[in-house]
Amino acid sequence: SQTIHQWPATLVQPVGSPLSLECTVEGTSNPNLYWYRQAAGRGLQLLFYSVGIGQISSEVPQNLSASRPQDRQFILSSKKLLLSDSGFYLCAWSVLRGGRVDTQYFGPGTRLTVL
Amino acid sequence: EDQVTQSPEALRLQEGESSSLNCSYTVSGLRGLFWYRQDPGKGPEFLFTLYSAGEEKEKERLKATLTKKESFLHITAPKPEDSATYLCAVQALRNFGNEKLTFGTGTRLTIIP
Numbered sequence: 001s002q003t004i005h006q007w008p009a010t011l012v013q014p015v016g017s018p019l020s021l022e023c024t025v026e027g028t029s030n031p032n033l034y035w036y037r038q039a040a041g042r043g044l045q046l047l048f049y050s051v052g053i054g055q056i057s058s059e060v061p062q063n064l065s066a067s068r069p070q071d072r073q074f075i076l077s078s079k080k081l082l083l084s085d086s087g088f089y090l091c092a093w094s095v096l097r098g099g100r101v102d103t104q105y106f107g108p109g110t111r112l113t114v115l
Numbered sequence: 116e117d118q119v120t121q122s123p124e125a126l127r128l129q130e131g132e133s134s135s136l137n138c139s140y141t142v143s144g145l146r147g148l149f150w151y152r153q154d155p156g157k158g159p160e161f162l163f164t165l166y167s168a169g170e171e172k173e174k175e176r177l178k179a180t181l182t183k184k185e186s187f188l189h190i191t192a193p194k195p196e197d198s199a200t201y202l203c204a205v206q207a208l209r210n211f212g213n214e215k216l217t218f219g220t221g222t223r224l225t226i227i228p
Contacts, residue, residue, distance in 0.1 A: 043119070043218035044159075044202070059215070090158050103149065104216060106158035 002027035006091050006107040013114055019064075019078040021110050023091030026072065031093040033074040034104060035066055038088040050074060086114045117142045121203050121219035128193055129227050136188040136222045138203030148186050149216065150179050151202040159202055162188075193226045200224070 003026045013019060025031055032051050036044040046059045048066035056066050063082050067075045074091055088111050092104040118141040128134055140148065147166050151159035163172045165181040172179050176197060178189040188201055200223045204216040 041220065043220045044204075044216075046215055049215065103161050103164055105161060106151075109156075109158045111156070 002093070002105065004091060004093055004105060004107040006089075006110050008110060009108065010111045011113070013081050013112065015083055015114055016080045019076070019081050019085070019112070021076040021089055021091075021112075023074040023076075023107055024072055025093045028072070028093065028095055030071060031095050033068060034092040034094075035074065035076050036090040036092065036106075038090060038109075039086075044090065048076070081114045083114050086112055088112075117205060117207055117217040119203055119205055119217055119219035121201075121222050123222060124220070125223040125225070127225045127227060128190075130194060131192045133189070133191045133193070135190070136201055136224070138186040138188070138219055139184060140186070140203075140205045142205045142207045142217070144208035146206040146208045148181055149204045149206070150186070150188055151204070153200045153202055153221070155200075162201075190224070193224075195226045195228050198224055198226045 005024050007022055034049045035047040037047055038044050048056055048058055050056050050068045053068055053071055063085060064076060064078050088109050090109045091107040094102045094104045096102055120139045122137045147164050149164050150162040152162055153159040163179040165179055168181055168183045170181050176191050176193060180187045190197060200221040202218055202221045204218040206216050
């Protein structure tokens with residue numbers, strides 16, 4: 001069965017510090033990978049998605065970047081955090097089967113607080 | 116632009132009191148509509164995918180239905196463990212390949228024993 005991991009679970013960082021959040025998926029090959037941010041009172045906002053190694057698409061201009069160094073690894077980074085980067089960050093994966101929509105499955109999330 | 120609106124924002128029910136959650140959507144060609152459950156501090160947990168108007172799916176006390184403009188999540192005789200935030204999301208036909216989802220802000224359901 002497939003499993004998705006995210007770490008760290010919680011993180012408190014000062015403004016201006018760097019960020020690295022990691023997501024790994026087990027039990028599947030060549031998944032689509034996604035980074036979402038969930039702010040209080042708002043829906044999940046898609047930040048980045050990747051359909052393969054080194055292929056990253058950005059949905060929202062921001063202070064963040066993403067990389068996919070391996071098939072099942074997805075990393076969210078920032079060189080200098082802003083207060084507005086605080087939120088709950090979720091990684092998700094899906095597999096496209098035969099042209100039909102397949103479900104996105106979410107990880108446990110990382111709670112980021114920027115002070 | 117795709118839009119998803121969920122109502123009510125919050126709902127409190129007595130245990131055993133059935134009700135429905137609403138998800139209204141605007142999308143240029145629906146590829147799929149998704150329902151998730153999210154517990155506090157956790158990632159969303161997949162419940163259902165609906166693909167076309169008239170489709171229905173059930174799981175335990177939950178039943179999801181779909182029309183051309185909205186989806187309902189019916190909860191029958193709920194228990195306290197059904198308390199959670201329920202999220203609705205849509206995928207448009209044009210997003211084939213990247214499977215981008217547009218989410219609503221959710222309905223926070225509380226079941227009182």
